[in-house]
Amino acid sequence: xxxxSDLRPGERVFALxxxxxxxxxxxxxxxxxxxxxxxxxGVIPMLAAGVMVVSGLVILRDALARPRPAxxxxxxxxxxxxxxxxxxxxxxxxxxxxxxxxxxxxPASGVFLFLSIWMLWRRGVLWAAGITALxxxxxxxxxxxxxxxxxxxxxxxx
Amino acid sequence: xxxxxxxxATSWIDPSLLVLTALGTLAGIYVGAIPGLSVTMAxxxxxxxxxxxxxxxxxxxxxxxxxxxVYGGARSAILLNIPGAPSAIATxxxxxxxxxxxxxxxxxxxxxxxxxxxxxxxxLALALAAPAISDIALQFNSRxxxxxxxxxxxxVGTLSGESFAKGAFAGALGVLVGMVGLDPMTAEARxxxxxxxxxxxxxxxxxxxxxxxxxxxxVQLENVGKTAVRQAISRIVPAWRDVRRYLRxxxxxxxxxxxxxxxxxxxxxxxxxxxxxxxxxxTKHPETxxxxxxxxxxxxxxxxxxAAVGGAFIPMLTLGIPGDAVTAIIIGALFIHGxxxxxxxxxxxxxxxxxxxxxxxxxxxxxxVFGLTGVRIFTRIVECPxxxxxxxxxxxxxxxxxxxxxxxxxxxWTLGFGVLxxxxxxxGFQVAPIILGVxxxxxxxxxxxxxxxxAREDLGQFLLDFVTHPISCILSLALILMxxxxxxxxxWLRVRLGRASGSG
Numbered sequence: 001x002x003x004x005s006d007l008r009p010g011e012r013v014f015a016l017x018x019x020x021x022x023x024x025x026x027x028x029x030x031x032x033x034x035x036x037x038x039x040x041x042g043v044i045p046m047l048a049a050g051v052m053v054v055s056g057l058v059i060l061r062d063a064l065a066r067p068r069p070a071x072x073x074x075x076x077x078x079x080x081x082x083x084x085x086x087x088x089x090x091x092x093x094x095x096x097x098x099x100x101x102x103x104x105x106x107p108a109s110g111v112f113l114f115l116s117i118w119m120l121w122r123r124g125v126l127w128a129a130g131i132t133a134l135x136x137x138x139x140x141x142x143x144x145x146x147x148x149x150x151x152x153x154x155x156x157x158x
Numbered sequence: 159x160x161x162x163x164x165x166x167a168t169s170w171i172d173p174s175l176l177v178l179t180a181l182g183t184l185a186g187i188y189v190g191a192i193p194g195l196s197v198t199m200a201x202x203x204x205x206x207x208x209x210x211x212x213x214x215x216x217x218x219x220x221x222x223x224x225x226x227x228v229y230g231g232a233r234s235a236i237l238l239n240i241p242g243a244p245s246a247i248a249t250x251x252x253x254x255x256x257x258x259x260x261x262x263x264x265x266x267x268x269x270x271x272x273x274x275x276x277x278x279x280x281x282l283a284l285a286l287a288a289p290a291i292s293d294i295a296l297q298f299n300s301r302x303x304x305x306x307x308x309x310x311x312x313x314v315g316t317l318s319g320e321s322f323a324k325g326a327f328a329g330a331l332g333v334l335v336g337m338v339g340l341d342p343m344t345a346e347a348r349x350x351x352x353x354x355x356x357x358x359x360x361x362x363x364x365x366x367x368x369x370x371x372x373x374x375x376x377v378q379l380e381n382v383g384k385t386a387v388r389q390a391i392s393r394i395v396p397a398w399r400d401v402r403r404y405l406r407x408x409x410x411x412x413x414x415x416x417x418x419x420x421x422x423x424x425x426x427x428x429x430x431x432x433x434x435x436x437x438x439x440x441t442k443h444p445e446t447x448x449x450x451x452x453x454x455x456x457x458x459x460x461x462x463x464x465a466a467v468g469g470a471f472i473p474m475l476t477l478g479i480p481g482d483a484v485t486a487i488i489i490g491a492l493f494i495h496g497x498x499x500x501x502x503x504x505x506x507x508x509x510x511x512x513x514x515x516x517x518x519x520x521x522x523x524x525x526x527v528f529g530l531t532g533v534r535i536f537t538r539i540v541e542c543p544x545x546x547x548x549x550x551x552x553x554x555x556x557x558x559x560x561x562x563x564x565x566x567x568x569x570x571w572t573l574g575f576g577v578l579x580x581x582x583x584x585x586g587f588q589v590a591p592i593i594l595g596v597x598x599x600x601x602x603x604x605x606x607x608x609x610x611x612x613a614r615e616d617l618g619q620f621l622l623d624f625v626t627h628p629i630s631c632i633l634s635l636a637l638i639l640m641x642x643x644x645x646x647x648x649x650w651l652r653v654r655l656g657r658a659s660g661s662g
Binding site: 008011014015019022025028029032033038039040041042043044045048049051052055056058059062078080081083085086089090093094096097100101105109112113116117120121122131135139143148149150151152 | 182207210215289321323324327329331333334337341343344346347348372376379380387498544545546548549550552553554556557560561564566569570573575577580581585586595599602603606607610611615617622
């Protein structure tokens with residue numbers, strides 16, 4: 001697969017961020033055992049972080065060298081990277097993760113499924129509720145009863 | 159020999175294994191066919207539920223899903239012009255034009271038969287080549303395994319992404335994720351930040367589910383409203399005349415598929431594209447031009463991607479190096495069941511090797527049955543709205559991540575890896591090298607340290623060993639060539655050589 005000739009919105013910033021993360025990773029890897037020996041636990045982490053730094057530099061150089069069609073506005077960058085639907089979905093994802101310890105796995109999954117299907121499908125509340133009920137029952141039967149997975153229980157709703 | 163035959167037939171005569179293989183193959187066809195659901199995703203989620211099972215039962219189901227899934231992508235490529243999986247991209251090029259001519263049934267029938275032929279050739283290659291490669295691999299030492307691990311990660315990085323730098327970055331990131339936890343040799347904390355949850359490390363299945371399941375669902379969210387155009391279906395069982403006529407193309411593509419599959423890091427997608435290209439070059443007078451419904455263009459990628467399945471098992475079982483993303487996950491499953499894929503697998507657990515060969519053969523036969531039936535009901539299921547599919551994938555990923563160690567923190571890791579994978583994919587990174595890095599990183603670490611201790615921590619001696627030992631020398635040369643091939647000097651050399659041969 002060849003890279004697209006044009007720069008993607010926000011690509012240079014992303015490349016810079018990756019380089020920053022790589023440098024931080026190298027510093028953290030150095031912190032494991034420094035250069036105290038050739039067989040210490042920090043050697044491979046340092047080498048891996050080193051590869052990240054070098055390849056991060058190459059990625060940044062490539063991103064800087066590629067032509068940019070027109071300077072994308074912040075709005076365009078956001079639309080490319082985080083379209084509204086995705087933002088809502090990821091927000092639901094975060095809320096879902098946060099709700100599991102309190103509500104328990106099945107109720108939290110039910111709420112997550114209902115809200116996301118309702119938001120994405122646009123067929124109305126009844127359809128979303130029906131599909132959710134069916135899915136949660138399916139998950140319970142397949143995973144709890146057949147695979148015997150102990151699903152996380154909640155504090156509010158055990 | 160008779161003993162091997164007995165192991166081979168285990169899943170053929172045990173009713174529960176027979177049913178599991180059949181179910182796996184059937185489910186795999188649908189998983190592979192539904193755009194947005196990938197075999198890698200399904201197998202990684204499946205492993206988290208089957209690790210408590212007996213190893214044979216888990217492997218029977220997984221082998222079925224793998225074989226069915228690689229084939230399943232073709233059906234949606236032919237009927238809906240949406241490749242259900244990357245390995246079916248080349249199939250859509252001629253498969254969909256055939257369907258538009260009203261030959262959808264015939265196209266499905268031919269692709270099924272050729273997939274099965276390709277699949278069986280791949281399994282035959284596995285049965286014949288693996289024992290020989292295992293014997294050679296027994297001579298490998300820790301230095302060679304370290305080199306093999308690095309080559310495996312870099313090969314995926316080179317072949318599957320936009321640029322080598324991005325592949326190398328992803329691979330190194332994976333190695334770093336694999337290093338999290340207590341050092342198995344010295345119990346030194348690595349990237350744990352005092353957290354007890356991090357001390358045990360990040361299970362690679364959690365990373366897999368996040369990067370392949372959640373990330374893919376987020377990327378596909380853009381296509382949530384797209385609807386597919388359905389094609390009419392005619393006769394499905396292909397004419398014997400057609401099978402005989404295109405057998406040569408199928409066999410040639412199967413050979414390519416097996417070879418490409420056996421290379422660490424390359425899987426069905428690259429095998430299919432290369433076989434398509436080969437068929438286009440080698441077919442002098444196609445009945446219909448390529449791209450407009452040439453049957454050769456349908457058969458070649460389908461035979462190749464299924465042949466790559468057997469091929470991909472060769473390096474996994476003999477060297478412990480996965481041939482593609484799915485075998486990377488299957489390696490994880492074998493580790494979970496206490497088995498060590500590598501040269502000793504064949505001598506220590508021959509029953510397992512021959513069981514897998516028998517099981518893959520069986521899955522291919524089931525593929526023939528399921529591939530030629532149930533096409534009409536199939537189109538209805540494949541058209542399942544994505545608005546329902548993606549939230550469900552997230553919930554299944556969460557259950558899968560939790561089930562590994564009953565640790566809710568792993569759910570957060572999965573969701574986090576999902577978002578990171580989404581960002582990386584948006585900017586042209588592939589996630590497969592990350593997963594390979596997570597799996598092979600600890601292996602590289604352990605083998606590097608063993609080799610260094612063997613050289614008495616003398617850097618000069620350590621480097622000298624790469625040249626003085628024949629296997630290490632060959633592997634080092636391969637690695638150097640791979641790295642050189644990514645530099646401008648290599649392109650310059652190729653141009654010079656091209657000119658020299660042109661003028662000479």
